[in-house]
Amino acid sequence: GENVEQHPSTLSVQEGDSAVIKCTYSDSASNYFPWYKQELGKGPQLIIDIRSNVGEKKDQRIAVTLNKTAKHFSLHITETQPEDSAVYFCAATNSGGYQKVTFGIGTKLQVIP
């Protein structure tokens, strides 16, 4: 099955700096890569996603890049703000008969004011 590795597990940045979270996946058949943000006491919520036919996608201060050859994808947050503090999960979707999503272990991001 799919295996998703995510690092770092914790990340502290100064407000205004950039944050980068990296993931690798094992199943070359995976074709959809969402990123979820989980705030304290809440369920994860989709913040951005990328499909295998696209190399980069941007939405305001967040961007995701995908390197299918290397099976790497990354989340980039620029001009970080305290409200960006949360746990971020990357995920890869197996292209089997249903949407089976494999998640990374999560990255706890702390933005220091």
Place this chain on the structure above:
Amino acid sequence: NAGVTQTPKFQVLKTGQSMTLQCAQDMNHNSMYWYRQDPGMGLRLIYYSASEGTTDKGEVPNGYNVSRLNKREFSLRLESAAPSQTSVYFCASSDALKASSGNTIYFGEGSWLTVV
């Protein structure tokens, strides 16, 4: 909009007790899921229901049973709770029957379960 609603939010059980976590979604989604979240382990799939009337095991199904009661509701049952089942449980739903459509998974707020 309610989205995915799960109950209870907090529960303490004694070893050997049984309980059922309830989940309902109001988005007319076909697929529903139960995940557990543990420190350092991320989100792990317990069971899923690709569509009404079907259920299948996920990554960590042992000790759990599920029921897809109708299109809206998907419950998770612990028949004989063990301390290893202390975790945060998330119900989720999505509209995708095929992975290629890549539809968003919507999560509930979580249920904190402690087994003593």
